[in-house]
Amino acid sequence: MMSSFALFAVVLVYLALLFLVAHLAEKKKSKIWINNPYIYALSLAVYCTAWTYYGSIGVAATGGLNYLPIYIGPIMVIPAWIYINTRIVRISRVNKISSLADFISLRYGNSRSFSAIITLVCLFAIVPYIGLQIKAISETFHLVTETPMSKNILTDNATFVVLLIAVFSSYYGTKYVDASEKRLGIISAIALESFLKLFFIIILGLFVIYFAFDGFSDIYQKASKFPDFKAKNTFNGIEGAMNWMVLCMISGTAICILPRQFHTAIIENRQEKHIKTAIWFFPLYLLIFTIFIFPIAWGGRLIFEGQNVNPEFYSILIPQHFNNTLITVLVFLGGLSSSISMIIISAITLSIMVSNNLIIPYGLLGKFKAENEVRNTRNITNIRKFSIFGLVILAFGFYKYFILKTSLDSVGLISFVIIAQLAPAFFGALFWRRGSYKGAVIGLLAGLVICYFGLIIPQYYFSYNSELKGVLRDMYDAFQFFDIYFLTRIPEIFFWSILVNTGLFTILSVSMKGDYRERNFAELYVDIDKYIQNHENAFIWRGTAYVSDIKNILERFLGKKKTEQAMRIFNIKYNIDSQTETADSRFIKFSENLLAGRIGTASAKILIEGVTKEDKISLKEVLNILEESKENITLNKKLIEKSEELKQLSNDLSSANENLIIKDRQKDDFLDSVAHELRTPITAIRSAGEILADDDDIPLDIKREFLNNIITESDRLSEIINDILYLDKLQHGEIALTIEQNNIVETYKKALNPISHLIQQKNIHISEVDLLNQYIFEYDEARMIQLFQNILGNALKFTDEKGTIQTKFSEKDDFLIIKIFNTGKNIPEEDLEMIFDKFYQSKNQNIRKPTGSGLGLAISKRLVEAHSGNIKAENSGLGVTFTITLPKKIYNNEVE
């Protein structure tokens, strides 16, 4: 038992929490936790209203399986959202659509009257539904506090709760004058509520299953003793299944078209990829919700069997029965969450429709044309604020005077069926080019008439009358013929109304010639993927219009600064000179888009029409132009692809060219070096030869020295020439490696032998460190000996007397690593890479007098590369380390 005051305080705290979340989310828009797809997916759960929370449980306890279609219908449709909703989101984004009415009416020629009709339909369907939520809030409030319902509005706590909700919605729902803007604050609050209502029902479910009863099977065992249990948990034959299926279809369309679903799924979609998360997450959410309905409903029946209680409120009555105030209040808050999230989103989206599709286009456009931006913005948001209050009050009145007697379930389903009347026009907009305005409107009106007489009159007429009278009676008798005996009333009316609606829509559409403007939008809707990049090009308009006139209109709504910014962006996008005076079709569509979010698409069109003069175009012309522009788009795409290919090609060519130039320069350098290298010994030989030839009186020992010089220099010459030829062969892959399994340490020893006397001469200490697990590796032994000798020879040259050379063998992963370290002068850092170049040494003759061909390291590098390894030099401590890395297994044994 809880006092009214305490519960009201709890509600206030809860609402304050929502305000806080909305406030934080508005402030931290870019933060990741706000931008994640689960917020979007959770906000879709605005679908689960008080009807789910209380009504479904009532249905499950009394009507059996009929509680399921409300959830089965959506899950059948949701996977297809990947196609349907993605396209609707795109269409809405490029056209700045801000409500269901805009979406449908824009497709049918941007018609003001159609958007007004849709708005009225939504009002008729949704206002009672909002009333239903208020009813749930009020009834559960009194149930929890165990106070009687108050007849006086001013003393009814529900009144104040509802007013607070209205304040919340009107504050956060109208923050942006552009209604197509995303309302992150509201959506985050809704997502939180969706989470909480699920969480609370899980708590209740667990409470019922494990506290009130002894587990799920206990409930099941006991409940199955009810005589009607079996019947309630099977279809009542083919008739039951038929009803069940039609109900699935009703809710399947509702999940796409209900204004609050359209608002959360389409208008508030920030990223297309969020839809993907929703596709699996939302059915999961519904599944968890639904699983608990069964035990709560049957548990409730077991507890309250024979007592006169409303099964719709089992979820509150059960914890109350066990005197558990905490869970009672949590369940109440869960129900409150589901009610107020529905009220908030519905009120916001309806207020946008009322302002943008009803009040502004039919009353205030003339006034707006004369006002400035500040006043217009204020007026527009005020209209929406008042609409929200008006709607909530209207719904409140509805609850007070009409639906007190009826159940949650029936009012909800009736509103689904009325909304479903929009389905032919809605899905036609997405898939059918030829659907026409007249067909859609007439079909819709006919469907509504059937709903009115079939559902609304019987629902509310009997609130005040006990039986049909007079004309009404005659009429119902006349239509007796159409009674489908195996369907209950709601599926029956759904069937007839949708049949007539769709029939009229399709037949009238194909029997009349289409309108060019309508067809224009039809093409844009159906082929949205083709036009998405430059949708302004897809808008066809011919006539005379001046930029200055349109700009004047824009400024009245956007203000001077924003208008100029927008125009600058437009000019950049389409590469238009800012001095251009006449406006083309693209600019007209662009301007309409700028206004659309503020005053609705139809009003935007009317305003722009007022300052431009359009020439008539025939439908045929429109189709031709569209065909052309479609071709252009594909052609453009192809051109872009081709030019990209060309660009790639020219890049390849220029890089190849650069390589060639480098190669050429290298060749020149190489030739220079070769000439230089060859000249040195030749000069020596020649001068020795000259002296020997000129002077016969040279002493024998000097003569011998000269002759020896000639021999060594000739040897060096042939060494250089051999090396050059060898290197050339290596580079051209003319030397095949004979890869065999060899012992690396033995190979090293073989390489060391011929030079050991040199080492001893210089008194150098040479040592090996062996960290190998295995000794057998694959390589070409002769080349490896050559490699070792080259590196060691190089090391010898640069090691001072009494220095150290240390060779370390190790393994890492699949590589054999050989490090040869020698003490001596460091290599200048910038030269570390260059020492493997041919004749590196010769360019740095100031460092050291050349000995050897200067090709040793270049050859070493080639040899290592031929073994698919690499070699590098680095300065380490007191000397230089050469690191050779070789793969243990060589697959490519050919020299490149």
Add this chain to the structure above:
Amino acid sequence: MNDFVHQLSFINNHSLIMKKRHEQKLIILSFGLLIAFSIPVSLLFNSEKEVFGYPMILVYVFAVWMLSIIVSFVIIKKYDE
């Protein structure tokens, strides 16, 4: 500023969120569910018999439901671009 900049800047956001072929897998799943819950098929499970101790039709409905969640989850995660 925001309200018209994003109108122009969505260009880099236009690419398909999924390949057509994988998109169609989900649409086929949708049709599959339609068939699974349609009259001839769902009536097959409309019996008073019990499976795992629960009414057959309930087990069937929730199993199909669960399966559809798993299938769509797998398709979406596997072909995420």
